[in-house]
């Protein structure tokens with residue numbers, strides 16, 4: 549048995565992220581019992597049936613009692629509230645961690661709530677799909693992906709190593725960075741693309757006029773580009789609001805890029821358009 553076996557894991561919010569974490573650790577043989585905590589009974593029953601959790605409860609206090617690790621996987625703007633309810637009931641020596649997509653605001657809200665005898669390791673698996681709920685969870689979600697951990701000066705080194713080992717066991721490469729850098733990077737590579745995808749669907753839906761839904765003619769290009777616009781609106785509302793400063797900055801940069809394309813089209817400047825498209829093609833080709 550590994551020296552970081554977790555006898556009891558509590559997962560608050562048994563959806564895509566929390567459920568997949570539980571499944572990955574179960575598959576790796578690193579957890580004993582998994583208790584799921586949530587609000588919707590049907591989702592928790594699905595989780596139980598799929599073997600994502602071994603038991604579930606609607607009570608945060610009951611669910612986290614005796615747990616060695618508590619993983620928070622609810623929408624970003626609920627994390628601090630959930631943490632406030634969970635922390636008083638956690639076992640001394642246990643570790644609290646999370647999978648929220650925004651870090652600085654969440655950490656600022658959670659750290660003052662911590663007790664001396666529990667540790668907090670903020671994290672974010674950079675992996676997901678446009679699906680949500682326990683039905684969407686799968687054990688290999690994190691395989692070959694990155695997980696970013698954002699420790700602060702208050703984060704305990706041993707707890708950080710434990711959570712790092714768990715994500716590695718789930719198949720992820722673990723990267724450590726500051727919460728502020730995390731939020732800037734994610735604003736660009738994740739939050740902006742989701743805003744653009746939602747806006748694109750809206751814009752194209754409005755292009756056909758009142759009597760025609762031109763989305764019905766959409767093919768590969770539109771569907772590939774907008775897959776992520778099928779993501780959960782609650783999750784993305786929370787991310788947009790919690791990372792508003794970094795997101796507004798990248799939205800402005802995006803507006804400049806779009807304005808450049810628009811200007812070159814307007815001026816019939818084929819050379820500039822070609823150079824612009826080539827530069828972007830080369831940059832994208834280099835990462836896929």
Ligand SMILES: NC(=O)c1ccc[n+]([C@@H]2O[C@H](COP(=O)([O-])OP(=O)(O)OC[C@H]3O[C@@H](n4cnc5c(N)ncnc54)[C@H](O)[C@@H]3O)[C@@H](O)[C@H]2O)c1
Pocket residue numbers: 560561562563564565566585586587588591621622623624626630647648649650672673674675676677678679680681682780783787
């Ligand atoms: N979906 C992704 O691609 C992705 C990737 C990385 C991180 N994240 C982050 O992980 C977290 C969970 O996302 P997800 O995709 O698993 O969402 P999800 O909707 O699949 O699961 C979230 C679960 O939390 C439950 N929940 C909501 N509020 C709650 C509360 N107050 N108390 C208890 N349970 C509550 C919901 O009922 C749901 O079952 C979010 O913070 C999200 O930003 C998502």
Ligand SMILES: O=C(O)C(=O)C[C@]1(C(=O)O)C=C[C@@H](O)C=C1
Pocket residue numbers: 648649673674675676677678737738739776779
């Ligand atoms: O692949 C997807 O559907 C995702 O949206 C996953 C994705 C992203 O890559 O932007 C979304 C949000 C996260 O916090 C991390 C990953």
